[in-house]
Amino acid sequence: MADLFTVGGPIHDxxxxxxxxxxxxxxxxxxxxxxxxxxxxxxxxxxxxxxLAGASAAATLGEAGYQVKSFCYQDxxxxxxxxxxxGGINAAKDYRNDGDSVRRLFxxxxxxxxxxxxxxxxxxxxxxxxxxxxxxxxQGVPFARDYGGLLDTRSFGGVQVSRTFYARGQTGxxxxxxxxxxxxxQAAAGTVxxxxxxxxxxxxxxDGRAVGVVVRDLVSGELETHLADxxxxxxxxxxxxxxxxxxAMGCNTTAIWRAHRRGAxxxxxxxxxxxxxxxxxxxxxxxxxxxxxxxxRNDGRIxxxxxxxxxxxxxxxxxxxxxxxxxxxxPAFGNLVPRDVASRxxxxxxxxxxxxxxxxxxVYLDLSDAIARLGRATIEEKYxxxxxxxxxxxxxxxxxxxxxxxxxxxYTMGGLWVDYDLExxxxxxxxxxEANFSDHGANRLGASALMQGLADGYFILxxxxxxxxxxxxxxxxxxxxxxxxxxxxxAVRERLAFLLAIAGERTVDSFHKELGTILWExxxxxxxxxxxxHAVGLIRALQAEFWSNLKVTxxxxxxxxxxxxxxxxxxxxxxxxxxxxxxxxxEESCGSHFRxxxxxxxxEALRDDAxxxxxxxxxxxxxxxxxxxxKEQLEYHFVALTQRSYK
Numbered sequence: 001m002a003d004l005f006t007v008g009g010p011i012h013d014x015x016x017x018x019x020x021x022x023x024x025x026x027x028x029x030x031x032x033x034x035x036x037x038x039x040x041x042x043x044x045x046x047x048x049x050x051x052l053a054g055a056s057a058a059a060t061l062g063e064a065g066y067q068v069k070s071f072c073y074q075d076x077x078x079x080x081x082x083x084x085x086x087g088g089i090n091a092a093k094d095y096r097n098d099g100d101s102v103r104r105l106f107x108x109x110x111x112x113x114x115x116x117x118x119x120x121x122x123x124x125x126x127x128x129x130x131x132x133x134x135x136x137x138x139q140g141v142p143f144a145r146d147y148g149g150l151l152d153t154r155s156f157g158g159v160q161v162s163r164t165f166y167a168r169g170q171t172g173x174x175x176x177x178x179x180x181x182x183x184x185x186q187a188a189a190g191t192v193x194x195x196x197x198x199x200x201x202x203x204x205x206x207d208g209r210a211v212g213v214v215v216r217d218l219v220s221g222e223l224e225t226h227l228a229d230x231x232x233x234x235x236x237x238x239x240x241x242x243x244x245x246x247x248a249m250g251c252n253t254t255a256i257w258r259a260h261r262r263g264a265x266x267x268x269x270x271x272x273x274x275x276x277x278x279x280x281x282x283x284x285x286x287x288x289x290x291x292x293x294x295x296x297r298n299d300g301r302i303x304x305x306x307x308x309x310x311x312x313x314x315x316x317x318x319x320x321x322x323x324x325x326x327x328x329x330x331p332a333f334g335n336l337v338p339r340d341v342a343s344r345x346x347x348x349x350x351x352x353x354x355x356x357x358x359x360x361x362x363v364y365l366d367l368s369d370a371i372a373r374l375g376r377a378t379i380e381e382k383y384x385x386x387x388x389x390x391x392x393x394x395x396x397x398x399x400x401x402x403x404x405x406x407x408x409x410x411y412t413m414g415g416l417w418v419d420y421d422l423e424x425x426x427x428x429x430x431x432x433x434e435a436n437f438s439d440h441g442a443n444r445l446g447a448s449a450l451m452q453g454l455a456d457g458y459f460i461l462x463x464x465x466x467x468x469x470x471x472x473x474x475x476x477x478x479x480x481x482x483x484x485x486x487x488x489x490x491a492v493r494e495r496l497a498f499l500l501a502i503a504g505e506r507t508v509d510s511f512h513k514e515l516g517t518i519l520w521e522x523x524x525x526x527x528x529x530x531x532x533x534h535a536v537g538l539i540r541a542l543q544a545e546f547w548s549n550l551k552v553t554x555x556x557x558x559x560x561x562x563x564x565x566x567x568x569x570x571x572x573x574x575x576x577x578x579x580x581x582x583x584x585x586x587e588e589s590c591g592s593h594f595r596x597x598x599x600x601x602x603x604e605a606l607r608d609d610a611x612x613x614x615x616x617x618x619x620x621x622x623x624x625x626x627x628x629x630x631k632e633q634l635e636y637h638f639v640a641l642t643q644r645s646y647k
Contacts, residue, residue: 053433085172113441243516442591
């Protein structure tokens with residue numbers, strides 16, 4: 001293992017305030033330098049990505065007076081993958097009077113992340129959460145309401161309160177439409193320039209500062225240079241490295257991986273979340289998987305036949321011959337255990353031969369008790385669009401019998417390292433939403449992704465980026481002819497030309513699928529040292545073949561989706577190797593990172609706080625050198641480090 005990486009010096013979050021937790025965010029905002037409104041009009045910011053984090057950030061910065069350029073590769077900003085989020089968004093409003101509070105949301109998030117996140121960041125997220133709901137209601141987001149007209153909430157995994165606000169099974173869509181409306185309002189006002197069908201291919205760094213991006217017009221193939229006083233990456237996660245995931249097909253890692261190669265540290269890349277409630281794989285033809293919202297675990301009960309290999313239809317299996325294994329093993333939380341726990345439990349049942357459906361890779365999610373108790377109309381009102389989607393995909397009626405589900409890659413807790421201000425290790429480069437690592441530790445609780453994305457975009461970044469801009473000189477003195485700018489553009493041009501010139505025999509998708517299979521097998525729900533070392537070897541061999549036997553048709557100067565995918569998969573190779581190295585070096589189990597060598601007697605994740613209570617931040621040292629590991633020690637003063645238990 002020693003030859004796979006080197007160890008550098010420790011790193012520290014120098015902007016994190018001290019003092020009582022409830023006072024830290026207010027203290028940081030007060031300490032930050034301000035820019036008067038007239039001067040903001042002289043400053044420019046680039047925002048890459050138009051999901052919840054990117055759209056909210058661009059809209060808020062534009063409304064504050066900055067000149068903003070927004071970029072997305074989709075044909076409309078509102079087609080960002082945030083629109084696919086289903087279940088809800090957390091906030092500590094305690095409308096149910098069930099004991100919720102900012103401190104409890106903070107505690108649940110730290111515990112859910114298996115004590116691998118920063119206390120200061122998580123408390124700020126919990127503190128800001130209530131303002132997000134107020135903001136979205138003011139925008140007209142149609143949250144579900146109870147009989148009296150008040151906002152309704154439901155529970156999600158890893159908690160014992162109802163703090164999740166929702167809009168049926170399409171919460172992400174409604175929230176994104178709210179952010180998109182705010183974005184378009186600023187576009188009409190002239191403060192935001194929205195550039196669709198443009199993909200970021202590299203970060204421009206001059207004198208150690210991020211000053212712009214190189215983007216490719218996906219219609220014409222033209223490379224464009226855009227310079228600004230600061231750059232914000234809100235490009236989402238990298239779950240598509242696994243090929244089969246719940247992410248949209250276009251989701252990729254190129255923006256953050258190119259920034260990493262320019263000097264941005266990459267934190268905890270092996271922390272990838274497997275979602276327990278997805279429609280199982282049905283065959284080799286599939287190129288993505290479909291999420292069934294975690295909210296279904298509010299009313300659905302998860303079970304398998306008590307006898308392995310039971311061939312009977314589920315309706316014919318009597319209650320006494322069913323194993324409601326989550327309720328049995330985790331009576332305090334039941335079916336609402338965190339995602340990592342529920343996913344591993346489902347895998348264990350299937351590995352023991354009690355799985356259902358084709359190949360035995362599935363468990364039942366059964367709504368029959370809830371339908372009998374509440375009535376079909378109530379279940380349709382809560383989950384109708386989700387159940388309709390399930391029926392269209394599987395041709396099975398979820399009202400008449402249980403649904404089949406199985407875990408799938410869904411979210412990535414790892415991402416570019418950022419400090420308390422959400423600034424990366426490259427000055428002037430800010431990273432928000434799923435693209436950074438900051439809030440969720442080793443496992444994200446359900447309904448917290450939407451919370452983080454909007455907290456970063458609406459409330460945190462607009463307060464912290466001004467401090468950087470107030471202290472730095474404007475970049476308008478830079479020209480595209482600057483040597484470092486020109487060199488970055490030329491490097492992108494050469495890379496595209498090389499991909500087109502390989503002229504091999506294998507398709508991009510065949511390489512991507514094989515890479516994803518390696519990652520899922522050796523760096524998926526369970527990992528071990530031998531498998532991870534083997535995976536690194538397989539990835540390197542496949543990558544060598546990729547660069548010698550890839551076939552990319554067409555030319556650059558046109559709409560060329562094969563070339564787009566080739567560039568994205570090329571970046572997945574580098575990231576996949578780093579994911580395996582990170583998983584190999586972390587010789588403990590924590591949250592979604594489950595090392596079979598480190599587990600309790602009853603099969604739960606066993607942390608090693610003495611050896612691994614740190615953020616692993618990786619530095620790119622060049623193509624011919626191993627990555628360099630920097631450690632940011634995690635300190636806990638307000639939450640006691642204990643072994644997680646949901647029993």
